Amino acid sequence: MVKIILRKKEYEVRPGMTLLAALQKIDVLVESVIATRNGEVMGEDEILQDGDEIKLIAAISGG
Amino acid sequence: MKCRMCGQKAVVNMRQHKLALCKEHYLEWIPTQVERFIAKYSMFTREEKILVAVSGGKDSLSLWDILTRLGYQADGLYLCLGIDEGLQYSNESQRLTEKFAAERGLKLHVVNIQQETGATIPELARTSLRGRGKPCSVCGLVKRHELNRMARDVGYDVLATGHNLDDEAAVLFGNTLTWSVEYLLRQGPVLPGAPGLARKVKPLCRIYEREMLAYALLRGIEYIYEECPFAEGATSIYHKELLNRMEHDHPGAKLTFYLSFLEARRSGLFSGPEAIRQELHACPKCGQPTSAPGLCSFCRLVEKRKVDAF
Numbered sequence: 001m002v003k004i005i006l007r008k009k010e011y012e013v014r015p016g017m018t019l020l021a022a023l024q025k026i027d028v029l030v031e032s033v034i035a036t037r038n039g040e041v042m043g044e045d046e047i048l049q050d051g052d053e054i055k056l057i058a059a060i061s062g063g
Numbered sequence: 064m065k066c067r068m069c070g071q072k073a074v075v076n077m078r079q080h081k082l083a084l085c086k087e088h089y090l091e092w093i094p095t096q097v098e099r100f101i102a103k104y105s106m107f108t109r110e111e112k113i114l115v116a117v118s119g120g121k122d123s124l125s126l127w128d129i130l131t132r133l134g135y136q137a138d139g140l141y142l143c144l145g146i147d148e149g150l151q152y153s154n155e156s157q158r159l160t161e162k163f164a165a166e167r168g169l170k171l172h173v174v175n176i177q178q179e180t181g182a183t184i185p186e187l188a189r190t191s192l193r194g195r196g197k198p199c200s201v202c203g204l205v206k207r208h209e210l211n212r213m214a215r216d217v218g219y220d221v222l223a224t225g226h227n228l229d230d231e232a233a234v235l236f237g238n239t240l241t242w243s244v245e246y247l248l249r250q251g252p253v254l255p256g257a258p259g260l261a262r263k264v265k266p267l268c269r270i271y272e273r274e275m276l277a278y279a280l281l282r283g284i285e286y287i288y289e290e291c292p293f294a295e296g297a298t299s300i301y302h303k304e305l306l307n308r309m310e311h312d313h314p315g316a317k318l319t320f321y322l323s324f325l326e327a328r329r330s331g332l333f334s335g336p337e338a339i340r341q342e343l344h345a346c347p348k349c350g351q352p353t354s355a356p357g358l359c360s361f362c363r364l365v366e367k368r369k370v371d372a373f
Binding site: 030032033041043044062 | 064075233273
C-alpha cells in the first residue's frame with residue numbers, strides 16, 4: 001500500500017496509480033498541495049509504488 | 064509529463080499556462096516572470112533600495128531570494144510579533160529568517176513589537192475591540208504601521224511584500240462579496256507612495272501560491288510550515304479553498320479573476336464618487352498619515368494599552 005500524509009491526516013491508497021489519481025481518490029485538490037517522496041518534489045503523473053510514503057505539503061496559508 | 068524546455072521529467076505542471084517544467088528550468092522561469100511583472104507594473108529599478116517584509120514563510124523568503132538573484136538591492140525586515148501559543152511561533156519564524164539572511168550574507172532589520180509598544184500582538188489585541196477576540200485585525204494594523212515606519216525612517220524607496228496571486232484573489236473575492244469599493248480601489252500590484260507613506264509593491268502578485276511553494280521547496284529554502292495559530296478558520300483561507308475548487312474545474316480561473324479586475328479598475332469601473340476618496344492627516348504622535356484628525360489607529364491602540372496596563 002501507499003501512505004499519503006497531509007498535516008495530521010494519513011491516507012492509504014493502492015500502488016500503481018498516478019499521484020494525480022491518488023489525490024482525486026482522497027479528495028485533495030492538486031491545486032492545493034505539492035507532493036514529495038523521499039524529500040523530492042513529485043510530478044503529478046508519477047506512478048505510486050508499493051511502500052511509498054508521500055508527504056503532501058499544503059500550499060495555502062493565510063490569516 | 065516532460066519539461067517544455069528540455070524534455071526531461073517535469074516536476075511542476077502549471078495548467079493555467081499549459082506549461083510543465085523540470086526543476087532546473089522552473090527555478091529559472093520563476094525569477095524571469097517576477098522580473099517581467101516588476102517591469103510591467105513599474106515597481107522599482109535596480110538603483111532603488113528595497114525593503115522586503117519577511118515573515119519566515121515561503122512567499123516572503125522566496126521573494127527575497129528571487130530579488131537578490133535578480134541583482135536588486137533588497138534588505139529584509141522581520142517584525143517579531145510575540146506570538147507563542149505553545150508553538151514558539153514567532154521565535155521559530157525569526158530563527159528561520161535570521162538563518163536565511165546569515166547564510167546569504169543579507170542585511171536583516173528586526174523590530175520587536177513588544178519593545179516598541181510595550182506589549183505583544185496577543186496582549187495588544189486583548190485591549191482592543193478590533194476583531195472581537197481574534198488578534199488578526201490588530202496584527203494587520205501594527206504590521207502596516209511598523210513596516211511603513213521602517214521603510215520611511217531607514218530610508219528605503221519601496222516596501223515589497225510576498226503577496227502571491229492566491230492572496231490577491233482571496234482579498235479581491237472577499238471585497239467583491241461585500242462590494243467594498245474603497246478597498247477595491249486600493250488593491251493592486253503597486254500602492255503608490257504619498258507624503259509619509261512608502262510605496263508598496265507585490266512582485267509575486269501573478270504567481271500562484273502553489274508555484275511559490277514549489278519554488279521554496281526546489282530552492283531548498285527552509286521556511287516556517289506551521290500556520291500562525293490564530294489563522295485557523297480564517298475567512299481568507301476559506302476563500303482560497305473556494306477559488307482553488309474553481310481553478311480545479313477551470314484552470315486559469317484565479318488568474319483571470321485578478322487580471323480582469325485590474326483591467327476593469329484601470330478602465331474606470333471603480334472610479335466612484337469623490338466622497339470615498341479620503342483626505343489624509345498627519346498623526347500628531349508618529350507623523351504617519353491617518354484618515355481622521357488626531358491620533359492614528361496604531362497610536363490610539365498603544366495609548367489605550369498603556370492606560371489599561373496602568
